[in-house]
Amino acid sequence: MDIVAAEINDYLLAHSEPADEVLRDLAELTRRDLAPQSGMQISHDEGELLTMLVRLTGAKQAVEVGTFTGYSSICIARGLPDDGHLLCCDVSKEYTSVARDHWARAGLTDRIELRIAPAVETLRSLRTEPYLDFAFIDADKTGYPAYVEEILPRLRTGGLMVLDNMLRDGRVLAPENDDDRAIDTLNEALVADHRVDVVLLPVRDGVSLARKR
Numbered sequence: 537m538d539i540v541a542a543e544i545n546d547y548l549l550a551h552s553e554p555a556d557e558v559l560r561d562l563a564e565l566t567r568r569d570l571a572p573q574s575g576m577q578i579s580h581d582e583g584e585l586l587t588m589l590v591r592l593t594g595a596k597q598a599v600e601v602g603t604f605t606g607y608s609s610i611c612i613a614r615g616l617p618d619d620g621h622l623l624c625c626d627v628s629k630e631y632t633s634v635a636r637d638h639w640a641r642a643g644l645t646d647r648i649e650l651r652i653a654p655a656v657e658t659l660r661s662l663r664t665e666p667y668l669d670f671a672f673i674d675a676d677k678t679g680y681p682a683y684v685e686e687i688l689p690r691l692r693t694g695g696l697m698v699l700d701n702m703l704r705d706g707r708v709l710a711p712e713n714d715d716d717r718a719i720d721t722l723n724e725a726l727v728a729d730h731r732v733d734v735v736l737l738p739v740r741d742g743v744s745l746a747r748k749r
Contacts, residue, residue: 539740559607590670598667599623
């Protein structure tokens with residue numbers, strides 16, 4: 537979603553931490569070989585935001601729902617301490633094979649665990665006490681409510697949940713399909729949820745930050 541003018545977009549990227557060779561190569565490979573699915577990859581500025589948020593929360597235990605080719609997982613894992621752990625949930629061996637290659641190049645394989653299975657099943661298999669520090673959700677939109685309900689009880693007080701694509705290219709104002717309706721309904725639910733403090737930011741296609749009370 538083009539929230540800002542193209543020249544401002546260029547300025548934003550020029551004044552954020554630059555992507556290193558691993559991320560540049562991953563972005564180029566994804567654009568070249570996986571169009572039109574490459575649109576599922578987050579932008580670099582959003583990746584830097586994830587790294588910053590992980591560091592600010594002091595997270596050690598993180599989970600990601602929707603890994604694709606691994607850009608966001610690299611950004612999250614880089615924000616973790618050396619003994620941190622990121623659990624990635626995805627259903628595609630094809631896309632995540634690209635992620636695995638780039639995790640290795642980035643020296644992050646010891647911090648990242650990948651489980652290939654429906655994310656709800658993976659989340660339900662986790663221990664139930666609140667131990668997660670950070671969660672990032674960027675997967676099938678109709679599944680978001682279920683992912684939120686599985687993650688929140690496992691998120692510690694002060695832990696942060698980040699949700700992507702919360703504006704749906706602006707269609708939250710007039711939903712056109714099931715994905716749009718699911719996100720619009722979730723936005724309403726989150727702002728009314730007594731368990732979290734939430735802010736919806738106009739970053740790319742909309743990023744919601746939900747901090748557990």
